Amino acid sequence: MxxxxxxxxxxxxxxTRTIAMVGASANWVRPSNFAMKYLQHKRFRVIPxxxxxxxxxxxxxxxxxxxAGVPGGFDIVDIFRKSTDAGPIVDEAIDLxxxxxxxxxxxxxxxxxxxxxxxxxxxxxxxIMDRCPKIEFGRLNHELSWSGINxxxxxxxxxxxxx
Amino acid sequence: MTDSNDKNSYxxxxxxxxxxxxxxxATGARNTPIHHSTAYVFDDADHAASLFNLQTFGFIxxxxxxxxxxxxxxxxxxxxxxxxxxxxxxGHAAQFLAFFTLMEPGDHFVASRxxxxxxxxxxxxxxxxxxxxxxxxxxxxxxxxxxALRDNTKAIFIESVSNPSCVIGDIEAIADxxxxxGIPLIVDNTIATPYLFNPIDHGADIVLHSTTKYLNGHGxxxxxxxxxxxxxxxxQNDKFPSMTKPDEAYHGLTFFETFGDxxxxxxxxxxxxxxxxPALSPTNAFMTLTGIETLPLRMDRHVANTDRVATYxxxxxxxxxxxxxxxxxxxxxxxxxxxxxxxxxxxxxxxLKGGYDAGISLxxxxxxxxxxxxxxxxxxxxLHPASTTHxxxxxxQQIAAGAGPDVVRISVGIETADDIIRDLDDALxx
Numbered sequence: 001m002x003x004x005x006x007x008x009x010x011x012x013x014x015x016t017r018t019i020a021m022v023g024a025s026a027n028w029v030r031p032s033n034f035a036m037k038y039l040q041h042k043r044f045r046v047i048p049x050x051x052x053x054x055x056x057x058x059x060x061x062x063x064x065x066x067x068a069g070v071p072g073g074f075d076i077v078d079i080f081r082k083s084t085d086a087g088p089i090v091d092e093a094i095d096l097x098x099x100x101x102x103x104x105x106x107x108x109x110x111x112x113x114x115x116x117x118x119x120x121x122x123x124x125x126x127x128i129m130d131r132c133p134k135i136e137f138g139r140l141n142h143e144l145s146w147s148g149i150n151x152x153x154x155x156x157x158x159x160x161x162x163x
Numbered sequence: 164m165t166d167s168n169d170k171n172s173y174x175x176x177x178x179x180x181x182x183x184x185x186x187x188x189a190t191g192a193r194n195t196p197i198h199h200s201t202a203y204v205f206d207d208a209d210h211a212a213s214l215f216n217l218q219t220f221g222f223i224x225x226x227x228x229x230x231x232x233x234x235x236x237x238x239x240x241x242x243x244x245x246x247x248x249x250x251x252x253x254g255h256a257a258q259f260l261a262f263f264t265l266m267e268p269g270d271h272f273v274a275s276r277x278x279x280x281x282x283x284x285x286x287x288x289x290x291x292x293x294x295x296x297x298x299x300x301x302x303x304x305x306x307x308x309x310x311a312l313r314d315n316t317k318a319i320f321i322e323s324v325s326n327p328s329c330v331i332g333d334i335e336a337i338a339d340x341x342x343x344x345g346i347p348l349i350v351d352n353t354i355a356t357p358y359l360f361n362p363i364d365h366g367a368d369i370v371l372h373s374t375t376k377y378l379n380g381h382g383x384x385x386x387x388x389x390x391x392x393x394x395x396x397x398x399q400n401d402k403f404p405s406m407t408k409p410d411e412a413y414h415g416l417t418f419f420e421t422f423g424d425x426x427x428x429x430x431x432x433x434x435x436x437x438x439x440x441p442a443l444s445p446t447n448a449f450m451t452l453t454g455i456e457t458l459p460l461r462m463d464r465h466v467a468n469t470d471r472v473a474t475y476x477x478x479x480x481x482x483x484x485x486x487x488x489x490x491x492x493x494x495x496x497x498x499x500x501x502x503x504x505x506x507x508x509x510x511x512x513x514x515l516k517g518g519y520d521a522g523i524s525l526x527x528x529x530x531x532x533x534x535x536x537x538x539x540x541x542x543x544x545x546l547h548p549a550s551t552t553h554x555x556x557x558x559x560q561q562i563a564a565g566a567g568p569d570v571v572r573i574s575v576g577i578e579t580a581d582d583i584i585r586d587l588d589d590a591l592x593x
Contacts, residue, residue: 001424029414031421034218041219109423132423143220145183146228147432148236149247149425154173156193158186 016075023080024048032080035134073101090116094123180456183237197449198230231445239388242357246393247428254373256441257387263435268294272318273311275302277325280553302332308340324354327572328486328565329511331495338366345400354508358462368395376539380454384447393424464577466506471580487511509575510538519568522547528590543576
């Protein structure tokens with residue numbers, strides 16, 4: 001499992017407003033669907049990208065067929081697809097980096113493509129693999145601890161929870 | 164930033180006090196509040212639906228999660244170098260929840276023959292009624308675990324230090340057997356505690372605790388815990404459908420896919436704990452949290468006292484043998500030296516030349532040592548297993564478990580060592 005400092009993950013989540021979620025599902029029992037809903041609750045704008053649902057709405061946001069089709073900018077591309085599908089999505093994201101203001105490529109739990117990550121980092125992007133932004137947000141915001149999960153956090157400061 | 168970048172970047176003593184326990188977000192209370200609330204309000208119907216569907220984090224009902232219990236769970240997960248933990252009302256309940264999550268009717272597992280007598284009974288008698296079958300193997304001979312494997316074997320279970328006879332198996336060799344078979348190694352780490360040993364660092368996939376013992380440490384609260392390493396690949400074979408197949412009760416949610424490296428803990432909680440209900444009381448969680456804060460100090464004293472008491476007994480003319488892995492005479496001494504550099508707990512057995520009757524006479528003659536069925540208390544405890552904890556077993560099973568008719572079990576406390584020895588000396592003279 002790749003390792004990332006908490007400070008890096010926290011900074012990314014603090015600086016992110018908009019997430020393009022590739023592979024966001026319209027099916028409410030799929031993890032991508034409820035990760036999207038959770039992140040919206042935490043005041044992120046999440047734009048679904050999925051050819052299967054293009055043109056329809058998921059949680060109030062219009063779904064697009066490709067990253068290039070998303071009209072505005074986005075800070076993160078979050079890849080909810082299997083590892084073998086990640087490479088072409090990363091390459092499309094690299095091409096769109098400057099037009100969209102993209103800063104981070106984020107691959108979901110279980111999604112790892114070292115070669116694609118190296119290409120993205122060479123293009124100046126930050127890459128996170130094998131992590132879920134919902135779980136990481138919940139962990140750093142002390143919510144994961146509510147289910148007995150080891151957050152790794154040690155602090156004598158009163159936590160300021162983000163609603 | 165004050166975040167740790169690595170969950171182990173703080174020392175054990177620091178984590179024993181701080182892990183899981185930030186100041187209360189609402190009040191700033193520095194110690195963990197005891198949240199005696201059965202239920203928790205929903206923001207709205209949609210929030211409630213998301214919680215019930217396991218789609219967001221939060222509290223619903225204290226049978227599932229409770230804010231005080233959650234601090235204990237995270238504390239134990241952290242101290243064990245694990246990913247997540249679920250607490251239960253007792254160690255036995257924790258064992259049941261773990262096996263319920265792994266086993267289907269007709270399935271099989273292999274357990275060490277050197278276990279707490281109550282565990283042998285749970286596995287060999289009560290689990291059989293559920294269609295779960297257990298064979299026992301010798302922890303000092305890891306090949307006996309491999310020989311006992313079947314196609315439907317779903318786990319291997321050992322105690323890192325066995326209760327009562329202080330047997331220590333070759334844990335890494337047994338972990339290899341489990342890994343080759345694609346099944347988890349479950350290690351009951353109750354007697355060793357995470358201060359003396361971290362099973363996950365030696366290949367365990369699941370760690371169980373009776374927190375009633377040293378973690379609480381003061382003999383005042385029952386409790387249990389299941390810790391998941393986060394490293395086991397549940398999808399490597401088709402042995403664990405509860406982890407890898409859609410769950411009807413959660414709208415087709417698949418636990419391993421959805422929750423990844425804490426999927427086992429989520430499944431234990433959201434299915435086994437939900438449906439069978441042995442939740443830990445928040446007061447017991449608080450007492451155990453308070454106990455854990457001094458675990459390192461207590462264990463050092465337990466171990467120092469035990470070394471002295473064991474040496475004293477080994478030299479006593481009325482004592483036939485002492486089964487303590489810290490003594491060179493023990494067949495576990497080699498494994499103790501390899502795995503337990505800071506000691507192996509304070510529970511061991513010894514045999515009296517006078518047999519069954521001498522054992523009963525000794526436990527009845529002690530004045531300081533308490534004659535009762537528990538271990539891991541500040542107080543020194545003494546017991547004759549054959550007439551108490553292990554009396555449900557046949558004599559053959561008693562001997563196999565290291566609890567034959569002449570055996571006396573001791574749990575050395577943290578009193579003045581000279582006083583413990585003097586009490587034994589007086590009682591052995593009686």
